[in-house]
Amino acid sequence: MKFTTLVSATALAVASTAFVGAAQARDQVQVAGSSTVLPYASIVAEAFGENTDFPTPVVESGGSSAGLKRFCEGVGENTIDVANASRKIREKEIKACAEAGVKDIIEVRIGYDGIVFASQKDGPAFTAFQPEDVFNALGAKVLVDGKIVDNPYNNWAEFNADLPDVGIAAFIPGTKHGTREVFEEKVLAVGCEKTGALQAMIDSGMSEDDAEDACIDVRADGKSTDIDGDYTETLARIDSNPNGIGVFGLAFYENNQDKLKVATMGGIAPSTATIASGEYPVSRPLYFYIKKAHIGVIPGLKEYAQFFIADEIAGPQGPLAQYGLVSDPELAAVQASVEAEETMK
Amino acid sequence: MTDTTLSPITSETPSGAPAKSKSLYAIDDLTRKRNAAEKRFKAYGIGAIAIGLFFLVVLAVSIISEGIPAFTKTVVSVDFTLTQEQFDEAEGTLFKTKAYEGIFVNALQGQLEASGVSVPFDNATIERIVGKPGGTIREFFQANPDKLGEPVQFELAASSRVDGYMNGRVTRENMTDSRFLMKADLDLVDKLTESGIIKTVFNWNFITGADSGVDNPGGAGIGASVVGSFFMMLVVLFLALPIGVAASIYLEEFAPQNKLTDLIEVNISNLAAVPSIVFGILGLAVFIQFMHLPQSAPLVGGLVLTLMTLPTIIISTRASLKAVPPSIRDAALGVGASKMQAIFHHVLPLAMPGILTGTIIGLAQALGETAPLLLIGMVGFVARGYPDGVVSGFVDPNSAMPAQIYTWAARADYAFYEKAWGGIIVLLVFLLTMNILAVILRRRFERRW
Numbered sequence: 001m002k003f004t005t006l007v008s009a010t011a012l013a014v015a016s017t018a019f020v021g022a023a024q025a026r027d028q029v030q031v032a033g034s035s036t037v038l039p040y041a042s043i044v045a046e047a048f049g050e051n052t053d054f055p056t057p058v059v060e061s062g063g064s065s066a067g068l069k070r071f072c073e074g075v076g077e078n079t080i081d082v083a084n085a086s087r088k089i090r091e092k093e094i095k096a097c098a099e100a101g102v103k104d105i106i107e108v109r110i111g112y113d114g115i116v117f118a119s120q121k122d123g124p125a126f127t128a129f130q131p132e133d134v135f136n137a138l139g140a141k142v143l144v145d146g147k148i149v150d151n152p153y154n155n156w157a158e159f160n161a162d163l164p165d166v167g168i169a170a171f172i173p174g175t176k177h178g179t180r181e182v183f184e185e186k187v188l189a190v191g192c193e194k195t196g197a198l199q200a201m202i203d204s205g206m207s208e209d210d211a212e213d214a215c216i217d218v219r220a221d222g223k224s225t226d227i228d229g230d231y232t233e234t235l236a237r238i239d240s241n242p243n244g245i246g247v248f249g250l251a252f253y254e255n256n257q258d259k260l261k262v263a264t265m266g267g268i269a270p271s272t273a274t275i276a277s278g279e280y281p282v283s284r285p286l287y288f289y290i291k292k293a294h295i296g297v298i299p300g301l302k303e304y305a306q307f308f309i310a311d312e313i314a315g316p317q318g319p320l321a322q323y324g325l326v327s328d329p330e331l332a333a334v335q336a337s338v339e340a341e342e343t344m345k
Numbered sequence: 346m347t348d349t350t351l352s353p354i355t356s357e358t359p360s361g362a363p364a365k366s367k368s369l370y371a372i373d374d375l376t377r378k379r380n381a382a383e384k385r386f387k388a389y390g391i392g393a394i395a396i397g398l399f400f401l402v403v404l405a406v407s408i409i410s411e412g413i414p415a416f417t418k419t420v421v422s423v424d425f426t427l428t429q430e431q432f433d434e435a436e437g438t439l440f441k442t443k444a445y446e447g448i449f450v451n452a453l454q455g456q457l458e459a460s461g462v463s464v465p466f467d468n469a470t471i472e473r474i475v476g477k478p479g480g481t482i483r484e485f486f487q488a489n490p491d492k493l494g495e496p497v498q499f500e501l502a503a504s505s506r507v508d509g510y511m512n513g514r515v516t517r518e519n520m521t522d523s524r525f526l527m528k529a530d531l532d533l534v535d536k537l538t539e540s541g542i543i544k545t546v547f548n549w550n551f552i553t554g555a556d557s558g559v560d561n562p563g564g565a566g567i568g569a570s571v572v573g574s575f576f577m578m579l580v581v582l583f584l585a586l587p588i589g590v591a592a593s594i595y596l597e598e599f600a601p602q603n604k605l606t607d608l609i610e611v612n613i614s615n616l617a618a619v620p621s622i623v624f625g626i627l628g629l630a631v632f633i634q635f636m637h638l639p640q641s642a643p644l645v646g647g648l649v650l651t652l653m654t655l656p657t658i659i660i661s662t663r664a665s666l667k668a669v670p671p672s673i674r675d676a677a678l679g680v681g682a683s684k685m686q687a688i689f690h691h692v693l694p695l696a697m698p699g700i701l702t703g704t705i706i707g708l709a710q711a712l713g714e715t716a717p718l719l720l721i722g723m724v725g726f727v728a729r730g731y732p733d734g735v736v737s738g739f740v741d742p743n744s745a746m747p748a749q750i751y752t753w754a755a756r757a758d759y760a761f762y763e764k765a766w767g768g769i770i771v772l773l774v775f776l777l778t779m780n781i782l783a784v785i786l787r788r789r790f791e792r793r794w
Contacts, residue, residue: 028729028742030640032722039559039757042726046558049728050480051441058641058742060725061755078637230755232762255757257521312440319443322524323560 026077029057029304033067033084034178035230036113036249037286040320041084044308047319052307054300059084061230064178071289072097081294081301085287086113086178094344104292104343108305109334110314112326114250114275115182115282117263123242124164126156126263131281133160135191137168138224140217143197148204151219171237171246172218174228182284183247184216190281192216235259250275250283251324275326283326292343305338408769415767418548418563419503419511421475422541424496425452427486432493435483442479449478449501464532473526474534474543476504476563502550502563503543505760507534511545514759551767556728556749562760565753567768569730571775573643573723573743574712576732580647580739581654581711586704588651589658596659597666598688617656624653625717633721641722641742649721650711657710661703665696698790705783709776715747724748746772 031041038061049056060067064085071083072093089107097105117134119126136142136159142151156163173179192198192215201211218224227234227246234246235256245263250270253260262269265280274280288308295302307313309331314320316327328334372380427448435444450471457466478501486493502508506526509515511534515526522528537543554566600606628649632638638645669692677687718724723744732738744752746768753765 026639030722030742032725035755038726042728043558043560045726046480046561046728047440047442050483051439056728056730058722058725058727058729060641060722062719062725073634076637078633078640080640231757232755252757254523255525256759257523258515258519307439310439312438312443318440319560 027299028055029082029298029301030060030080031057031082031084031288032060032062032070032080033082033288034064034086034286035061036064036086036177036179037084037110037288039251039323040110040286040325041288041308043319043323044304044313047313048300048304048307052300052303054303057082057300057304063176065176068093068289069096071291072100072102074100075102075291075293077298079291081291081298082304083289085289086284087181088285088287089289089344102291102293106290106292106305106338106341107344108288108290108309108338109285109328109330110288110309110325111286111320111328111331112275112283113286113324114270114272114280114326115179115186115284116248116250116253116270117245117265118238118248118253118260119245119263120238120242121259121261123238123244123261124156124166125261126163126245128160128162128267129263129265130194131187131191131265132194133163133191134170134187135195135197135215136160138170138172138218139188139192139197139215140219141197141201141214143195143200146200148197148200151221151223154223166243168223169241169244170224171227171234171241171244172224173234173247174226176228178284179247179249182282186282186284188216188218249324250326254324272321272324272326276329285328286325292341295341302338302341306335309334309338408766408773411763412766412768412770414508414512414514414763415551415770416548417512417545418550419508419543419545420500421453421478421503421537421543422498422500423453423456425449425482425499426496427482427493429493432486432490442477442483444479445482446472446475446477446479449482450475462533462536464536466530466533470527470530470533473524473530474503474507474537476502476507477561478502480561480564500546505562505758507543508563508760510534511538511543514763551764552771555730556726556744556752558726558728559756559758559761562758562764565761565764567746567749567764567771569728570744570746570749571771572731572738573646573727574745574775576643576738576743577647577650577745578708578712580644581651581708582704584648584651585654585658585707589655589704590662590700592655593659593662593666594688594693597663598684598692613656613659617660620716621653621714622716622720624649625720627652628717629720639740639742641727641744642740643723643743643745644739645721646718646723646745647739649717650714653714653717654707654711657707658700658704661706662696662700665699665703666692668699669695698787701786701790702783705779705786709779712776712779713747713772715745715751718745718748724751726752746775 031045038059041059045057045059048054064087067080067083068085068089070080073079089105094105097103117126117129133156136153137156139151141148142153144152153159153168155165155167157165172183189212198211198215201214202208206214225237227237231248231252234248238244238246238260248260250272253262253270265282268274268279270280275283290301290305311331312318314325314327314331318327321327431448435441435448438444450468453475454468454471457471478499481501482499485497485499504526506515510531517528517531520526520528534543550564551566553568554564555569556566557564596606596610628645632645632648633640673691673695674687677691678684682690715724722742727742727744729742732741732743750765750768750772753761753768756762
């Protein structure tokens with residue numbers, strides 16, 4: 001059988017090329033995860049490559065959950081070293097990690113990111129925005145005249161006369177994004193509680209947990225659209241929808257001020273200053289997670305982490321803040337914990 | 346001679362009924378109808394081609410008009426002197442490139458103040474106008490330490506907003522004051538443009554460079570990912586072509602016709618229609634997780650794309666083997682050639698143009714593929730510059746052209762959007778070259794019967 005010999009010969013050839021590759025040790029740090037952290041990680045990776053003798057790390061995107069999933073695949077050169085996340089790692093994920101042998105994880109908080117609502121530059125101005133308004137506009141069930149009903153609103157002005165009299169059309173991050181979790185927790189849940197909907201739900205006989213889950217349900221009648229892509233996709237949707245309002249990261253908005261008009265939250269416009277001072281309420285910490293087992297095996301891993309959170313980089317005067325990251329006021333503590341390679345419990 | 350017995354042809358109808366006009370000059374209703382239908386059909390055809398051409402033109406115009414800015418860049422062209430002490434001091438800091446940037450900005454400020462520029466400006470203004478020059482400066486003085494202390498002429502990329510102002514993307518009317526650029530800064534930009542310090546040059550770095558961080562669009566280039574794509578194509582060519590051709594020769598010429606070969610044939614046709622992302626998942630599971638190949642490597646990308654290209658090559662190779670007339674085989678076998686000799690000496694050379702065309706089209710298809718690369722880590726920030734050898738070209742992390750375009754299109758700074766369009770132009774040039782090669786090969790070796 002000539003064909004079989006041919007096939008097996010080729011298979012052998014493929015396999016041998018394969019092992020040449022595998023035999024080569026990896027010399028660069030491999031990072032994956034949140035698309036919100038990606039811009040910062042790429043700035044740091046470029047600067048790290050330019051300023052040290054280590055090769056430039058490879059940073060992939062794909063979302064916090066996808067990144068942490070790959071992070072938890074195991075220990076070894078063919079797994080990633082660092083996972084970027086725009087939310088804290090979950091208990092479930094820590095457990096999955098431990099089961100795969102990733103026991104020692106170092107958590108590094110790099111700073112804070114503001115979540116802003118913005119509309120088209122020439123679109124309506126949302127100046128009197130509160131979490132309650134977002135909840136009333138986007139919640140699946142809202143409180144009307146003391147009763148919990150399916151969201152009846154079509155127009156912002158229907159529940160808050162100070163808002164523009166335009167149809168509701170919102171573009172919010174899809175569920176694979178870490179931003180979605182923050183949006184639910186800091187906007188929808190807060191709005192739900194403040195409008196009294198949460199209490200009304202509990203009074204109507206729901207358990208507290210069920211009520212909290214019901215609070216963050218988003219209406220599914222087409223007024224709110226989940227965006228699974230990047231912020232550029234949200235921007236494109238806003239561009240083609242004059243009344244649309246979208247959820248963006250602060251850095252993205254600041255880079256596109258020529259095209260977007262930001263909505264103020266309780267009269268406070270988002271900026272690195274108002275977020276750092278806590279006046280602007282919707283912000284969340286950004287993290288990356290390191291496999292301790294890879295420190296000392298992958299060259300430059302610890303140096304990368306230390307470089308990332310150095311005052312010159314992640315501090316208020318550094319390039320990350322320049323791009324739109326809100327610096328962590330407790331950066332020194334983070335630096336110390338990385339230095340000591342403190343792992344999570 | 347028998348035809349003399351035939352009756353002469355007459356124009357009379359045999360039945361003798363009132364004759365319909367059979368003149369070829371007067372067109373009857375039925376013919377008119379048929380002719381009208383034909384005309385209509387032609388019009389539809391021309392309409393279809395016109396619509397196709399219209400969209401092609403729209404596409405080409407939009408790609409070129411959006412992509413052209415990527416090929417030019419705005420530079421700040423000045424003489425700059427770096428002393429040994431400044432060099433040592435900057436090298437002593439953690440964030441060295443930032444230190445160089447500071448020194449450069451201060452030097453430029455001094456120069457401008459000395460030359461008496463009439464518009465007000467300060468250190469921050471210059472910082473907003475120059476991009477991120479630190480990397481270039483450090484690289485230059487590390488390579489040329491003998492140039493320390495003497496003036497060196499630098500052409501350093503300006504910031505993305507200034508670049509946008511120069512190419513018309515940012516105007517005084519549509520811009521908003523931000524920490525990236527103030528309206529007032531544009532006065533200084535205008536002055537510097539007049540005096541020739543700020544100018545627009547061809548952006549070689551875009552064609553030769555590697556990716557850069559999101560805050561440095563001026564430094565981004567597609568060169569490294571062109572190299573990545575090239576190495577992937579090598580893998581595809583050297584694996585898919587021999588495997589594909591061997592498989593199709595066997596199936597076409599040697600294999601017995603039975604249930605098993607039928608099954609194989611059906612599955613090859615099915616494989617050709619499998620979405621490429623499926624191959625990406627397969628690649629992740631088999632090549633990276635099971636075989637432990639390096640992530641983000643063109644080798645793995647090439648292996649995945651090989652799987653994707655194989656069915657295309659097999660199908661086109663079989664078609665061109667079939668197109669070789671059986672008389673060629675029969676003649677070879679008739680003079681005593683073995684089956685293998687008949688195929689390798691006679692059939693295969695004649696089928697070669699078809700095989701090559703199929704292969705190149707398969708390669709072109711693989712070249713434009715992004716989805717499978719997403720899963721094996723070639724999409725994202727992969728700024729590794731050029732590989733330093735053939736082996737590292739295969740196994741070092743690299744990106745590929747469509748992956749690079751995808752990455753740029755998702756970035757916040759609009760300047761990267763232009764780069765994405767520029768990248769599309771480079772990709773199309775690469776593809777056109779491959780297709781032209783296919784046409785030339787076909788013309789050259791084609792044999793007609």
